[in-house]
Amino acid sequence: MSLSVHLRDLSLRYGETTALDGLSLELAGGKVYGLLGRNGSGKTSLLSVLAARRRASAGTVLVDGEDPFENTRIMRRTCFIRDEVDAYEQTSVRQALRFAARLRPHWDEDYAHHLVDTFKLPVKKKVSALSRGMKSALGITLGLACRAPLTIFDESYLGMDAPSRYAFYDELLSDYAENPRTIILSTHLIEEVNSLFEEIVILDNGRLVLHEEVDTLRARGVSVTGPAEVVDRFTAGLTVLGEQRLGNTKAVTVYERFDDARRRAARAAGLELGAVPVQDLFVHLTRQPEAQR
Numbered sequence: 001m002s003l004s005v006h007l008r009d010l011s012l013r014y015g016e017t018t019a020l021d022g023l024s025l026e027l028a029g030g031k032v033y034g035l036l037g038r039n040g041s042g043k044t045s046l047l048s049v050l051a052a053r054r055r056a057s058a059g060t061v062l063v064d065g066e067d068p069f070e071n072t073r074i075m076r077r078t079c080f081i082r083d084e085v086d087a088y089e090q091t092s093v094r095q096a097l098r099f100a101a102r103l104r105p106h107w108d109e110d111y112a113h114h115l116v117d118t119f120k121l122p123v124k125k126k127v128s129a130l131s132r133g134m135k136s137a138l139g140i141t142l143g144l145a146c147r148a149p150l151t152i153f154d155e156s157y158l159g160m161d162a163p164s165r166y167a168f169y170d171e172l173l174s175d176y177a178e179n180p181r182t183i184i185l186s187t188h189l190i191e192e193v194n195s196l197f198e199e200i201v202i203l204d205n206g207r208l209v210l211h212e213e214v215d216t217l218r219a220r221g222v223s224v225t226g227p228a229e230v231v232d233r234f235t236a237g238l239t240v241l242g243e244q245r246l247g248n249t250k251a252v253t254v255y256e257r258f259d260d261a262r263r264r265a266a267r268a269a270g271l272e273l274g275a276v277p278v279q280d281l282f283v284h285l286t287r288q289p290e291a292q293r
């Protein structure tokens with residue numbers, strides 16, 4: 001089971017600060033969504049509203065068609081994992097797992113054991129005595145084993161080393177394939193995780209910059225390489241993200257959807273076309289003044 005998300009003109013204010021500013025967004029559900037944005041762009045605020053940790057200041061929030069705030073049915077089906085497991089500080093790892101098992105209707109005990117082994121979690125230790133990376137691994141274990149129809153990971157792997165992070169990505173993909181649900185993952189490690197996402201949502205200053213399939217976004221970035229004057233002629237009038245020159249050879253990165261005809265024309269002109277990292281597109285999309293988007 002997967003939960004959908006519907007947001008209309010959502011705003012969240014903390015006193016004078018507007019964290020979310022008239023955000024509208026539709027997530028059909030049953031996919032892995034990547035939530036990207038610069039520091040302070042509103043990612044945690046948005047996820048906190050979805051997980052009913054905060055009430056919106058204005059606008060409509062519907063999860064599976066219902067307002068999630070103080071809504072037991074939706075809250076039991078939503079799991080929100082942040083970069084800490086603060087609720088369990090005074091318990092042992094084993095007790096934290098037992099507690100989650102009692103609370104979570106879709107909890108899978110065997111899978112939880114598998115994850116404890118994978119991340120080598122010391123079950124007898126107090127949560128407060130775990131290293132930073134181990135706390136994150138406990139959060140990941142709770143988040144995956146609860147199999148919540150709406151599962152949210154907010155920068156949940158901070159402190160985890162690269163092998164542990166890659167183990168998390170592998171687990172997420174294989175478990176999601178067997179147990180489809182709605183998963184939202186916020187991250188700054190764009191290049192490392194973008195292959196997990198089916199759709200990407202980008203926020204900036206509390207507003208929606210982009211929501212589209214990751215393949216569509218990837219197709220918008222093209223690098224054009226060849227003799228400088230041919231590259232210049234070919235890319236004139238396009239949105240240029242950056243350029244490099246070595247002798248008479250020039251490589252220009254453009255933000256533009258190239259259709260088949262344009263690709264054929266480029267090759268006929270002796271130009272080479274290449275892919276652009278999603279991270280470069282993200283930097284571009286969150287750097288431009290709004291009026292230019």
Ligand SMILES: Nc1ncnc2c1ncn2[C@@H]1O[C@H](COP(=O)(O)OP(=O)(O)OP(=O)(O)O)[C@@H](O)[C@H]1O
Nearest residue numbers: 014017018019037038039040041042043044045046
């Ligand atoms: N509890 C709070 N009280 C006051 N302002 C807050 C609070 N939490 C967040 N903010 C502000 O709201 C805005 C959005 O913050 P938020 O934490 O949602 O961003 P973020 O995209 O998750 O950032 P980061 O990537 O740095 O974690 C920021 O201006 C932040 O300073």
